[in-house]
Amino acid sequence: MTLETVSETRCFTGTQGVYRHDSSSTGTPMTFAVYVPDHAEGEKLPVLWWLSGLTCTHENAMTKCAYHKACADLGVILVGPDTSPRGPDLNGDDVPDDEAYDFGQGAGFYVNATQDPWAKHFHMRDYVEQELPAIVAEHFPVDMDRQGISGHSMGGHGALTVSLRNPGRFRSTSAFAPIVSPLNCPWGEKALTGYLGADKAAWREYDACALIEDGARLSDLLVDQGAADNFLEEQLKTHLLEKAVAEAGMNATIRMQDGYDHSYFFVSTFIADHIAWHAERLKA
């Protein structure tokens, strides 16, 4: 596998890189971002996976999220994948160029699609669970025994579900304004019907609340949710996650943050908190 360096830029005491490669999961080129703090030669650092939300590429978090200082100070590598396959390779397979902001390109929902025309390329679950971790382990100074995962909105959904499905892989899991139950919101209905079909049994492994109901557990969980988030009531439904973790007796801190909305202004406010919380667990 050839990794192309798109850019490497100094930021705080580390390097923000952008890389591209041909993905076997998606059958397209994929671009991802990696921030590597300065470190001693040969040293391996813990790694935090950051999954982004609807409409985002690999770029949004790296320019808007302001994670660099906390990662640099605490010695944590941050990896930010794109949110879907993109580009001309999709057109030959009848994938529309821009279906909608909440479906198709920029909205992969971290699933392996089974329905046409998405089934051939939209394998973001395989990409973030299998392919990209192997690439990151090969090319960057990461200690894969110390992984954490977080994300925002659709990416919060991704972080929760990837972690719940892979017990023991992540020492720490957090989320910002996650879609906690695609089974129970319009964004989820639309995307999972499109990618997975109408049989909702197939959706449960892509629904954090359903996974917990079905017995999956995290050792710990941190969630921040803006109380002034326009999407809270109809799409995010944090209370369903609160109910699921309570019924499961699962360790979780779910914080409603007064006055904050769904934007990166909210995420950037609390990202240093989250990185410190992850670092505590990754370095324990």
Add this chain to the structure above:
Amino acid sequence: MTLETVSETRCFTGTQGVYRHDSSSTGTPMTFAVYVPDHAEGEKLPVLWWLSGLTCTHENAMTKCAYHKACADLGVILVGPDTSPRGPDLNGDDVPDDEAYDFGQGAGFYVNATQDPWAKHFHMRDYVEQELPAIVAEHFPVDMDRQGISGHSMGGHGALTVSLRNPGRFRSTSAFAPIVSPLNCPWGEKALTGYLGADKAAWREYDACALIEDGARLSDLLVDQGAADNFLEEQLKTHLLEKAVAEAGMNATIRMQDGYDHSYFFVSTFIADHIAWHAERLKA
């Protein structure tokens, strides 16, 4: 003057607002950003002006510059104007829609243009020196006796020249990767020829080095410049500013920062330093 609130968003312990108004300086609607930290009722806070660089709107710094935490912690209001007039009002006056990234819309250079078709609308000097300060003083809890100014690239040029031309107005002046002498670089040649005409005598009040040569002084100055900045040699020429302040015996700290480029990754790395430096002087 009516001020339209475009958006107000909570970020750290404060509010990032975006506002629009009809500008008498430019004869167009103008949009600007203001971050107001939480504060006691009736309290007035010091204000830091942030002038942005080529291609930027009011939005780039507020999403990429990561100034919110430092402003909130130190109780400093930050105001970020747009970099030029924009929009349909210009077309009737034969102003091209998108001349180039370094001239015309997004590239006002903080001058009062005297050449057609720019002379009617491109009065960014009046806008940032006179009109916007009056609006900010009227609508926001600012203490206009405690003003600082900073900016990036073309905005660094703006910060230096606005401050040098208005002795005593700003208690603190800093810049990131400023264009220190439009008289001596291609960006300056192109823009000032276009806006001011070929007579370079008219350019001197828009050239930080020339202003210092001609006797203007700042009580103090902080400049950060990335040593890996692609524009350093041809456009920014920090050494000309070093020479001018040395010859003038002017107090200045000009730091070359190894490894950093011209991007907001560089600015965001050092913005908290600058805000702390301004706050010291604004609160003294």
